Amino acid sequence: MGSLLDEKSNSVRKRIENHVFEDEVGEEYEASAFGGFGDYMRRKKIKLQNLDAEIRSSSADCLPIFRGVVVHVNGYTQPSLQDLHRMIVSHGGGFLQYLDGKTSATHIVASSLTPKKREEFRRYRIVKPAWVVESVKAKRLLPWDAFRVVDEGQNQKVLKFDNGRVLNESNTPQSSYRDQTNSSWYTSQLKASTQAQNGRPISGTPDMDPAVDQAVAPPTQSDYGDFPSFTSLDEPNEISNKSARSGPEAVEERPRTPTPLVHSLEAIHTPSKSPPVVSQAPSPSRRDASAPEVTSEEYNAQLLSDPRMRNNSVVNPEFIQQYYRESRLHHLSTWKAELKAQLQLAAKEKSQSRLSRRKQIPGARRYIMHVDFDCFFAAVAVLKHPDLDGKPVAVAHGTGSGSEIASCNYTARAKGVKNGMWMKGALQSCPDLNVLPYDFPAYEDASRKFYSAILSVEGIVQSVSIDEALVDITGQCLEAGGSDGRGVSEGSIYREQAKADEIAERLRHAIRSETGCSVSVGIGGNILQAKVALRKAKPAGQFQLKPDMVLEFIGNLTVQDLPGVGYSLGAKLEELGIKFVKDVRDQSKERLTSALGPKTGARIWDYARGIDRTEVGNEVMRKSVSAEVNWGIRFVNQSQAEDFVRSLCEELHRRLVENLVKGKQLTLKVMRRSADAPLEPVKHLGHGKCDTFNKSVLLGVASNSTDVLGKEAVSMLKSFAISPGDLRGIGVQMTKLEPLKPATGGSIEASQKQLNFKASPARKKAQHTHDPDDLESPRKEETDTVNYGPSLNDSNQKPLNISGTQFIMPSQTDPQVVAELPNDIRSKLVAQGKQAPRGERSTSPCPPPRRSQPPVAAELPPQSQLDPDTLAALPEDLRAEVLDYYNQRDPAGPQTAPAPAPLAAPPPPPNPLRFKKPTSPPKKKRGRPSTKSTGTTTLRQANFLFPRPATPTLSEERREPSPQPDTADEVSPEFLAALPEDIRREVLEEHRRARTRQRPSSATQRTAGQQQTRPFGAPPAPAQERRLRLPPLPERPTFTSQKLSALSDLRDAVQSWHAAFTEEGPFAEDVEALALYVKRVVVDERDLDKAVSVTKWLMWLVEDSRPTEAGGQRGSPNGVSWDEAVRSLQRSVAEGVEERGLPPVDFS
DNA sequence: ATCCTCCCCTAC
């Protein structure tokens, strides 16, 4: 028996017993004064104990049967917390309201325990409330043993004492609830079915240890269970964990078994690459968690020797694409983001069109609908298997034990199957479960119809997910009621409610008949109410939660039923004795806020009363972009890990570009197999139990370059020095986002090109000048060409040219903004130069024993962190200064040499182009074009799209049906940036699909969106039409973005285009397209002036940027020179003029 | 007090 524990308890007991109310009047009632939260809790505890003394003294007649006992009650109990408290205290026991880790209880009273709590309390005697009740009844202290809490299958003892101390340090929370490991993933899944050799019985604490006969609990998902293994090396999944690794220290302390990472296994050999940091000592200590003598790398090598395994793990270069293609969660997230963007657009248009001006009377009643497909994936799946209707059905990738069930129908749910459950558990409770495959395109189709129907409802729409949306129909309802929504006229309210029901009814049937799947609708006076009403509405029904029923209805829900209250919050609340929502009402707001935090506490308090002030439709700008993979990660050596990180960065880059942003902070997240986790998790290629680590860098200047991201991320990975074989998950995230400013080049790549060209005429394999990164990270392969994203994307490849025109975003650069930029940058640069370049901080205990970051000792900010665009935008002198700075600091860098040159070089300052020009464009459009167009568009520019000659061609041209994975690279950021947002999304989506889709189910969002520009207004959508991914060719050549001044937009676009390709010249196709366009302007639009203006504008740009001497030094890598481009335009205009029979134009 | 950084948590 833990003497420590008892000692502690004794002292507590003593304190409790001796405490007398009068003794200290002072401090415990003093409010804040000093001390923080901890102090507050301390006072509170003392205060409560005072009350205990009071109770005790007033119950002198009770037998002190609980003397020596200190009880803490956890969670919701049958005799209430208050009753138990009274019983215990009045019978001589001590009572602890809170477990603070410093004082200990002798017993924990609980009806049931969550795995988390179970782990937390594993050292206590955990008993049911009946123990107290029965003891009182019996007038003696009954043996606690008979009242042990055993439910939920899991042993409350589990590991309990064994390592006591050590384990405790790393595993035990100091804070009352939650986290037993500083950062364990899925901590919820405790060592549940540790039944393996794991929970070896421990001697020494007989009375607390008695093997708990765990009843066969409901299937519990755990990363410790033993699923079938498909590996040849089915080693015993046993865990000989005696090392309780917590942080670096733990690792440190272990005697280092010299087990070189790079083992004899050839496959494991780490390429000459990164020899330094990482490879050396891969935390040898971690091996003990596995079978003897096998490093995790060796294990993985063995594992991957099976080609099928290999193919399905990160080692496969196509893994990322393949994985994301099949990942339902990835799809859900992607869909959500897309929907959000589209709905924002829709809302904007709607509000613009003066319609739907909601007056939003403050105190008025609201009517909100929450619409949601019933078991969405499963319902769609059943459409194709009508025979299974009525039978239990689930959607999953396979029938293996670790396959996750995305969705199951209600028949299956009746048997206990739940969404998100592992197959193993599902089959246990429902052996006749029918498992159907995913059909992502079908979900998109259904969703499109769903949203189409919803958007036809007059109201404000907010997407929640692919199968779920909120609609504020207050306007319609109040109108029907004939009041302003504040009065309490019964007639009005009745009519309003009837209207809401009617709308919902109609909507449900519409969606049902469109999709064949049923939806349910919850209606309430706010989002909360609508949401909780929805659960009652399901399946295939609707329910309106009317005001007079709100309190009762909500009160009877479980707190976990409230939105935003999940496992953890639910547990915290349960600790407060709150299980049902109505219980919340017994608590003061203060209690809630002090236990849960100010916002959360207040929110729960409100929710308990049916209050939710959140409005529908308020969505904001994105704050982060990330990509992660936590499945299939099995590396054999460090270079594989690094390659993978770079791939992820490439993916991240792609996503950043899609969203037209770059970011200043890059974070790497890694999951590492926990020390006590087996090499083979229960879930096939899953991550198993892991610890996670994060590290981030502040980039001096926002970037989205694959190259920069890759280098930084790899550097961070190295600094962790985690044995590659133990990696289980990797993610990269960009935060501190900034809009990509097309003005300054449209994209990194674009300007990189410029820089490159100036640097060396050799366009291919051009050393990325901006890449002086090499400077600080002495690179192995200078010649590393292929690896670099940018070159792939733009420099070396012709961008995808959907419209026959590749183009740049018009410049929106506010001259003033640009003018201000330098200072900003200047200070940043200076600051960087002086401070440590990297603001790295690894929060999580850094696993490696190794001193991290040895190589990156440069005090300079890697030049790579400078955004070339920004550099280019600097005034010449300042730029030179900055570059000088780098040059000095880095005398050596061979590859850095070329870098500065091009930058500083430009005798023809590119600046003038930006600085002096802006005023020229006459149109007022200049600044933020749309004061009105807010939201997303704040980021976007006024875009235009050249009319394509023939839509059909697009299809073919769009890309040969090459199943190649990386087709995304074919879309250049410039091109994307130049597209109107809706079109851009469409293109991207189409692209994504192309990459992602196995079979061509061309489900293009905006099928018949033509009537409106809305992607959604698509009713029936003829099948073939779906292939059309761009709006139909307009009557006359025009800009798709009507709201803006055509000429100025055109000029902006031309300017950006020119800016991006100043050095290498335009692509012939672009020139042709523009030429064709101007001709059409002359001929079709009959606006000669405009055509001439555009042409002259380009002439001016070209002239202005002409190198001082030796014209044309820069060839035309892209095949055409700017002079030729100008001539093309002139020729086109002339042709048009001639066609119209007008007098020739003089361009001089 | 208020901000910032680093997480945890939640939802689909």
Next chain:
DNA sequence: TAAGGTAGGGGAGGAT
């Protein structure tokens, strides 16, 4: 076999 992603809210605790 299996595809355990991802963005945003917000709390804890340190910096300002």
